[in-house]
Amino acid sequence: MHVRRAGPSAILIELAGTEAVFAAYELLTAARERGELTAEEIIPAARTVLLDGVPDPDLVFRLLPAGDKLPPAPAEEPKTIMISTRYDGEDLDDVARLWDTDRAGVVAIHTGTEFRVAFCGFAPGFAYLTGLGPRHHVPRRPSPRTRVPVGTVALAGPYSGVYPTASPGGWQLIGRTREKLFDLEKDEPALLTPGATVRFVEEA
16 A cells, blocks of 8 residues: 655555455545544545545554555445346447357346446546456457447446446447436436445346
């Protein structure tokens, strides 16, 4: 674990990987709820956690165990968000070949996985979902598409995700949902936030 200053009032914690990041995020969030941490924001990423509003790096060492093997923090059961999905993506057959199965097999694996929101980024409301084992990691497309429609369900590397808006993208497209992933009219605009669990349900 490496701790660095990020400006006058922020701290960047560098960790070994997503699992360590998630454990640190849970521990720090729990500490803030107990009043032991006054961070304005706790922002996880693939290998870092940014604490905004924490000028003292030593506080991190008091709250987190040394090393990267962080135990999970005791917390309430995370909410589970169900996303109804029509599995008709342009890359569904390619993913089936990579997984050595057919379209129905891809659907069964994807809907049978309990995903977890590891972190958010790329676009407002875009969540990186972990849960697929190494056997089902897939490469990005050789050439990104100039436009991926809003609501597209996709895969890349170890992650699954849903495009909250139409945008360029190089992920493997397997389906689409009508769920709104980002809505500025709501108190919490993003449907998927770090720590939440996600299940995909095949649309009838």
